Amino acid sequence: MFPLLGYRIPVMAKLVIKDSGTIRKKVYHHIREKILRGEISPRERLVETRLAREIGTSRTPVREALHSLEIEKLIKSIPRVGYIVESMDQQDLEQICEIRNVIEALGARWAIQKARRKLVKDLEKSVARQEQALAANDPEGYVELDAQFHEIIARLSGSDRLLELVQTLRRHMLRYRMHVVYAMDTALRSIAGHKEMLKAIQEGDPDATVQALQRHLRQAKEDILQYVFRDDPNR
Incomplete structure (x- = not known):
């Protein structure tokens, strides 16, 4: 039987980027997957420098990825706060x-x-x-x-x-x-x-x-x- 206390989707492995030509796409998909899998919680703040350090890239592709995710309505921008993950409703x-x-x-x-x-x-x-x-x-x-x-x-x-x-x-x-x-x-x-x-x-x-x-x-x-x-x- 399945455990009655539940189950959580395993944490993703750290992203390793080898092809600089696809870095923007990979960064976007990496952050998106972390949101969809719940590794980044609703209302959690997304810090560019922290994400860039975690992924191993500069802030520019992270910033571009966050903009794309905002268009997709997975995150939203709040003045003087930055980006946060949209709540589930x-x-x-x-x-x-x-x-x-x-x-x-x-x-x-x-x-x-x-x-x-x-x-x-x-x-x-x-x-x-x-x-x-x-x-x-x-x-x-x-x-x-x-x-x-x-x-x-x-x-x-x-x-x-x-x-x-x-x-x-x-x-x-x-x-x-x-x-x-x-x-x-x-x-x-x-x-x-x-x-x-x-x-x-x-x-x-x-x-x-x-x-x-x-x-x-x-x-x-x-x-x-x-x-x-x-x-x-x-x-």
Whole structure:
């Protein structure tokens, strides 16, 4: 069984930059990952000199990365304070989940239409691996496989743009999901939702697939609301 007290995503390794031609991009992704994984907390101040020293670069690419992250609405600039990480709030979560409902439903319909046999085969393997992760008490592996399940559908939709949207939304969801306690009941509900979707896909029923998907996403949102906002609704 998964530990009832929960699980946190492991800390990233220190960034090592060897190619100066891609330094700006690497610095941006490094800081972004630390925010999404919760290594930099909501409302925490981002100090250019400290980040530059940690990464091993000058302040210029750090400053450029922070500007890009502000555009992405992961951080915000406060006069005489500098940049801080945006707080997580329930409205943001609700919006992400609503957009996922629409985007992933479309992706499921396209994937069933274009590549149903491969979709069934790949999702069957994914569900089996999820069950293996549970049996092996591997919550980190389970979280990754859960994400892959949804990305398999998006990838087989045949739309690179849709896949990119799904991946972006799921990475933003990671800010919330990393706080969820992965107790066994939560994981089993997630897998049950995946199996329900898989059954509908096996039967070639797009409408039933979308309905199963929406129930699954609704349950995932409720789990996050329970664990993330239970004690601090204004987080």
